Amino acid sequence: MTLDSTLLAAFAPTGVLRACINLGNPILAGVDAQSRPVGISVDLAGALAKRLGVALELVVVDAAGKSVETVTNEQADVGFFAIDPRRAATIGFTAPYVLIEGYYLVRNESPVKTNADVDRTGTRVVVGQGSAYDLFLSRELKQAKIVRTPTSPAVVKTFVDTGCEVAAGVKQQLEQDVAGLTGYRLLDERFMVIRQAMGVPITRGEAALTYLKSFVEDMKREGFVQNAMQRHGITGVSVAPAE
Known part of the structure; x- marks a missing residue:
């Protein structure tokens, strides 16, 4: 991939690559013992900055919605998002690099046994505001009521504390959030596959998005994504197929 000055300016107009890191999804990022961001998305951001030949600056947020807002407003140059048509209005997406599963959690005594049982009148479903599954369920659920929390890590506590279904x-x-608690169970099947991708503001142009798409495909093909998952102890997710 040839990099010219115009393309470099599209990715790093301030002279550094500002990568937005969302700590709200533990599969993608977290913090180490020194409170430094670590994870697959941090590793990918570092690899992209190295390929561009610029320094890396991390812009850390705690929720998916904030990450979308940060990149849309060009307060960061790249970000890590689940692909969703609503977000595509302002963000250009690569193909996914990992596939993540969305599940429902209920109490053991709940009459909800299958995913189809969720969409009923009187059922309240707690989600992280602006998350991929919030956007998806806002379209899919017709009778259940959605209750939104500020961040995804707050979902289980709100569910437990409020008595939502x-x-x-x-x-x-x-x-992770119900570990050590008793009386809760996941339903037996996922309700969605979350296609996690990289993205840039659409204002950066088609050439920048094309370059980023090629970068992600390289990272999958070369084993970088798989190695990052192993390095950070991430299980239960898969590297997305090549596109």
Whole structure:
């Protein structure tokens, strides 16, 4: 991939690559013992900055909606998002690099046994505001009421504290948040596959998006994404197929 000055300016108009890192999804990013951001998205951001030949600056947020807003407003140059048609109005997406599963969590005594049981009048489903599964369920659920929390990590606590009937989220996040608690179960099947991609503001132009798409395909093909998952101990997700 040839990089000219125009393309470099599209990615790093301030002279550094500003990458937005969302800590609200533990599969993608978290913090280490020194409170430094770490994870697959951080590794990919570093690899992109190295390929561009610029320094990396991390813009850290705690929710998917904030990440979308940050990149849309060009307060960051690239970000890591689940692909969704609503977000595509302002962000250009690559193909996904990992596939993540969205699941429902209920209490053991809940009459909800299958995904089809969720969309009923009187059922309240707790989601993280602006998350991929919030956007998806806002379109799909016709009778259930959606209750939104500021961030995805707050979903289970809100579900437990308020007595809502269902919590929705990334499978690993739900499992992590109920670890040590009794009386809860995941339903047996996912309700969606979250296609996690990189993205740039659409204002940066088609050439920048094409370059980023090629970068992501290289990272998948060369084993970078798989190695990052292993390095950070991420299980239960898969590297997206080549496109």
